[in-house]
Amino acid sequence: MRFTLMLSFIFSFSTLWGEVGAIKLITPIPSTIYHEETASVVVTFVSPLIDGVIISAESNQSSKIIRQKERNSYCKTVQLAPGENKITVSGFGKDGTIENISVLIFHDIVSEKIYKYPPEKYMEESFHTPTNERFCSSCHKMEVNEIPKIAFENPADSNCFQCHQKLTTRKYGHAPAINWLCTSCHEIKKELGDSKFTLPSMIGKTCLKCHDKESQKWETKRFHHMPVDSEKCTRCHNPHSSENKFYLKAKPWDICTSCHIDKREGKHVINTFGNKNHPTRDKPDPSRPGKEIECISCHNPHASDSASLIDAKSPMSICIKCHKK
Ligand code: HEC
Ligand code: HEC
Ligand code: HEC
Ligand code: HEC
Numbered sequence: 102m103r104f105t106l107m108l109s110f111i112f113s114f115s116t117l118w119g120e121v122g123a124i125k126l127i128t129p130i131p132s133t134i135y136h137e138e139t140a141s142v143v144v145t146f147v148s149p150l151i152d153g154v155i156i157s158a159e160s161n162q163s164s165k166i167i168r169q170k171e172r173n174s175y176c177k178t179v180q181l182a183p184g185e186n187k188i189t190v191s192g193f194g195k196d197g198t199i200e201n202i203s204v205l206i207f208h209d210i211v212s213e214k215i216y217k218y219p220p221e222k223y224m225e226e227s228f229h230t231p232t233n234e235r236f237c238s239s240c241h242k243m244e245v246n247e248i249p250k251i252a253f254e255n256p257a258d259s260n261c262f263q264c265h266q267k268l269t270t271r272k273y274g275h276a277p278a279i280n281w282l283c284t285s286c287h288e289i290k291k292e293l294g295d296s297k298f299t300l301p302s303m304i305g306k307t308c309l310k311c312h313d314k315e316s317q318k319w320e321t322k323r324f325h326h327m328p329v330d331s332e333k334c335t336r337c338h339n340p341h342s343s344e345n346k347f348y349l350k351a352k353p354w355d356i357c358t359s360c361h362i363d364k365r366e367g368k369h370v371i372n373t374f375g376n377k378n379h380p381t382r383d384k385p386d387p388s389r390p391g392k393e394i395e396c397i398s399c400h401n402p403h404a405s406d407s408a409s410l411i412d413a414k415s416p417m418s419i420c421i422k423c424h425k426k
C-alpha cells in the first residue's frame with residue numbers, strides 16, 4: 102500500500118521535461134516526522150538512461166552517486182535541518198537531468214518553539230514494515246542479531262549499524278545505544294502490519310526499566326516536575342547520543358525556556374527587588390565553579406522536596422548557595 106502511495110506521489114512531482122519514472126525514491130516516506138537529525142535516502146534507477154543521481158538536502162549538503170555496474174539501488178544518509186526539509190534527488194544521464202523528485206519531511210526540535218510542532222500534514226510513519234524491509238533485504242541483513250544485555254564488541258557487527266550508525270556518533274553516547282542494544286528500548290512487536298519495533302512515541306516507561314533507582318528516588322520527593330511524571334523523558338533527553346552532557350537535546354536553559362517561555366525574559370527570583378532582573382544565564386555560577394548560571398543552578402529538573410522544584414531545603418535557603426556574606 103505504501104508503495105502505491107509513493108508511486109502516485111512520484112508522478113505528481115515529476116518534472117515536465119525528461120522521463121517520468123526514470124528513478125524511484127524508496128525512502129524517505131513523504132510527509133513523515135523525523136525526531137533525529139538524519140534521514141536515509143534510497144533511490145532506485147529504473148531507466149537505463151540514468152547514469153547517476155545528485156541528492157541534495159535542505160542543509161545545502163549534496164552528494165553525487167555514479168551508477169555502478171549491475172547495481173540499481175543506492176543509499177545515502179543525509180543530515181536534516183530543523184523543521185521542514187526538502188530532499189531532492191536528480192537523476193541525470195549523458196544529456197543532463199532526466200528527472201527530479203522531491204519529498205518534504207519534518208525534523209522536529211523540541212527546544213525551539215517554531216520547530217516543536219510539525220504542521221498537520223506530517224505524520225509519524227514507521228519504516229520497518231514487511232514490505233519496506235523486503236526491498237532492502239536483497240542487500241542488507243534486516244534481522245535483529247543482538248543478544249539481550251550483551252554489548253557488541255564491534256558495533257559494525259550489529260545488523261542495525263550500517264543504516265543507523267549516525268545515531269550513536271555524537272560526543273556523549275547513551276550506554277544501551279552505543280552498545281547497539283537497540284531492542285532494549287525498541288522492543289520487537291509480535292503483531293505484524295506496522296513497524297516490527299515499538300515506535301518511538303510508545304517508549305516512555307522503557308526508561309524506568311533501567312533507571313528505576315533514579316525514579317524511586319524521585320518518587321519519594323514531594324514535588325514532581327510534570328513532564329517527568331508523565332514519563333516524557335525524551336522531551337529533554339536524546340535516547341541515543343548528544344553533543345550535550347546527560348544526552349540532553351539542547352542546553353538546559355534552551356530546553357527549560359522552550360516550555361517556560363515567560364522565563365526567557367521578565368522578572369524572576371527577585372521580583373520584589375526593584376526593576377533589576379536576576380540573571381538566569383551568561384554569568385558565572387558561584388556555586389559551580391567553571392559553569393555558568395542556568396535554570397538548573399536553582400531548580401531540580403526532575404523532583405524536589407521544596408516547592409517550585411528548588412534544589413535546596415527552601416526557596417530562601419537557595420540564595421546562600423551563591424550569595425555568601
Ligand atoms: C542493491 C543493493 C542495496 C539495496 C536494495 C539497498 N541497499 Fe542500502 N546500501 C547498500 C550498500 C552496498 C551500502 C554501503 C554503502 C554503499 O556502497 O553505497 C548501503 C548503505 C546504506 C545506508 C548507509 C548510507 C550512508 O550514507 O552511510 C543506508 C542508510 C541504507 N543503505 C539504507 C537502505 C534501505 C533503507 C534500503 C531499503 C529501502 C536499502 N538500503 C536497500 C546496498 C543496498
Ligand atoms: C537497510 C537499512 C536499515 C537497517 C539494516 C535497519 N534499519 Fe531501522 N530504519 C531504517 C530507515 C530508513 C528508517 C526510517 C528512519 C530513517 O530514515 O532514519 C528506520 C527506522 C527505524 C526505527 C524507527 C521506527 C520505524 O519503524 O520507522 C527504529 C526503531 C529502527 N529503525 C530500529 C532498527 C533496528 C533495531 C535495526 C537492527 C535490528 C534496524 N533498524 C536496522 C533503515 C534500516
Ligand atoms: C534508551 C532507549 C533507546 C535505545 C537504547 C535506542 N532507542 Fe531509538 N529511539 C528511542 C526513543 C525514545 C525514540 C524517539 C526519539 C525522540 O522522541 O526524540 C527513538 C527513535 C529512534 C528512531 C527514529 C528516529 C527518527 O528520526 O524519528 C530510530 C531510527 C531509532 N530510534 C533507532 C535506534 C537504533 C538503531 C538503536 C540502537 C543503536 C536505538 N534506536 C536505541 C529510544 C531508544
Ligand atoms: C537497557 C537499560 C537502559 C535503558 C532502557 C535506559 N537507560 Fe539510560 N543509562 C543506562 C546505563 C547503563 C547508563 C550508564 C550508567 C550510568 O552512568 O548511570 C545510562 C545513563 C543514562 C543517563 C546519564 C546518567 C549519568 O549520570 O551520566 C541518562 C540521562 C539516561 N541514561 C537517560 C535515559 C533515558 C531518558 C532513557 C529512556 C529513553 C533511558 N536512559 C533508558 C541504561 C539504560
Ligand code: HEC
Binds near residue numbers: 337
Ligand atoms: C524537563 C527536562 C527533563 C525531563 C523531562 C527529564 N530529565 Fe533527566 N535530566 C534533565 C537535566 C537538565 C539533567 C542534568 C542535570 C544536571 O546537570 O545536574 C538530567 C539528568 C538526568 C540523569 C542523570 C543525573 C541524575 O539526576 O540522576 C538521569 C539518569 C536522568 N536525567 C534520567 C531521566 C529520566 C529517566 C527521565 C524520565 C522519567 C528524565 N530524566 C526526564 C532534564 C530532564
Ligand code: HEC
Binds near residue numbers: 356357
Ligand atoms: C515539556 C515542557 C517542559 C519543559 C521542557 C520544562 N518544563 Fe517545567 N513545567 C512544565 C509543566 C507542564 C509544569 C507544570 C505546570 C505549571 O505549573 O506551570 C512545569 C512546572 C515547573 C516548575 C514549577 C513547579 C511547581 O511546583 O510550581 C518549575 C520550577 C519548572 N517547571 C522548572 C523547569 C526547569 C528548570 C526546566 C528545565 C530543566 C523545565 N521546567 C523544563 C513543563 C516543562
Ligand code: HEC
Binds near residue numbers: 358364381411
Ligand atoms: C537564582 C535561582 C534561580 C534561577 C537561576 C532560576 N530560578 Fe526559577 N525560581 C527560583 C525561585 C527562588 C523560585 C520561587 C519563587 C517564588 O516562589 O516566588 C522560582 C520559581 C520558578 C517557577 C515557578 C513559579 C513561577 O514563577 O512560575 C518556574 C516555572 C521557574 N522558576 C522556572 C525557571 C526557569 C525556566 C529558569 C531558567 C530560565 C529558572 N527558573 C531559573 C529561582 C531560580
Ligand code: HEC
Binds near residue numbers: 388420
Ligand atoms: C546559582 C547561584 C545563585 C543563586 C542560587 C542566587 N543567586 Fe542571586 N545572583 C547570582 C549571580 C551570578 C548574580 C549576578 C552578579 C553579577 O551581576 O555579577 C546575582 C545577583 C543577584 C542580585 C542583584 C544584586 C547583585 O549582586 O548584582 C540580587 C538582589 C540577588 N542575586 C538575589 C538573590 C536571591 C534573593 C536569591 C535566592 C532566592 C539568589 N539571588 C540566588 C547568583 C545566584
